[in-house]
Amino acid sequence: MxxxxxxxxxxxxxxxxxxxxxxxxxxxxxxxxxxxxxxxxxxxxxxxxxxxxxxxxxxxxxxxxxxxxxxxxxxxxxxxxxxxxxxxxxxxxxxxxxxxxxxxxxxxxxxRARDGWQPRHLPAEMQTAIWRRLPSLARLALRRFPGSVLIQAPGIGETSAGRAGDRLRVVGPPSELALLFFGRQRVARVQFDGSPTLAERLRSARLGI
Structure with a gap:
């Protein structure tokens, strides 16, 4: 393991x-x-x-x-x-x-189902390991999403997913981005920049594998 x-x-x-x-x-x-x-x-x-x-x-x-x-x-x-x-x-x-x-x-x-939770501080190596899985995860989760999503993990990398159209940028550490694309939008600590309509659709979309 x-x-x-x-x-x-x-x-x-x-x-x-x-x-x-x-x-x-x-x-x-x-x-x-x-x-x-x-x-x-x-x-x-x-x-x-x-x-x-x-x-x-x-x-x-x-x-x-x-x-x-x-x-x-x-x-x-x-x-x-x-x-x-x-x-x-x-x-x-x-x-x-x-x-x-x-x-x-x-x-x-x-x-995160318990009161008072806070994001954990994860080792940089673990964030990098999670990031390596993010591009394929995001493309699968957003395969029907009606817009172009630029996904950025500052200091680690960026990728894109979704379809052509209005653009949305999503920024956060790989761990929080993974939670987002696994359908845990309501607890994922990420930032949205771009189309408010697309941001709201992403927050409410049924994501996950």
Whole structure:
């Protein structure tokens, strides 16, 4: 595992235990228990994991997730903390690519659902690692967005996404931009510059993978 994917995993597991199974998350309708079960399905149930993304088999995936969620909560969180070595998304060859954003986003899903949260100060190397994933993430999230979006992380890089038309500039650290393009607009600390109409559409768009 990369050290950042691993650290985000363990920080999330610690937080899940600290807040308890019924704590809210930014994922609509999901408690901490539901979120933990989602991660277990993703890593340990290759028969059900496709339903996370594929609507046609989502019903089966949800049934499996609810069954897993019924386990004792400490055991559930321990499965999040200790991924199986054979998992397609969590083995040493795939962990950096598959899990850095996954665990960073879900860590923030729990953190930012609580009162009094503040953005964390992340290591520069971690911000750079997140940035490397931003161009493809933004292009996917904005593939139908009716405008051109210039995305800037000061001191790190810039990229663009969306379609031709009115222009909008979005500025922030890579971690906050990642939250934005994963559909967490209401908690993402970014700045908008340009068309007010496009800015409002981006704030309210259904984004995410």
């Amino acid at each position: 990369s050290r950042f994917a691993r650290s985000e995993r363990h920080h999330l597991a610690d937080l899940l235990l600290a807040v308890g199974p019924d704590a809210p998350t930014l994922n609509e309708g999901w408690t901490a228990r539901d979120l933990a079960a989602h991660l277990v399905v993703r890593e340990r149930r290759p028969d059900a994991a496709p339903g996370i993304l594929v609507r046609a088999v989502r019903g089966y995936s949800e049934r499996v997730r609810r069954t897993i969620a019924a386990q004792p909560y400490p055991e559930l969180v321990d499965q999040v903390r200790r991924p199986p070595f054979w998992s397609p998304v969590s083995n040493p060859l795939t962990d950096e690519l598959a899990n850095l954003l996954e665990f960073f986003i879900h860590h923030e899903d729990v953190r």
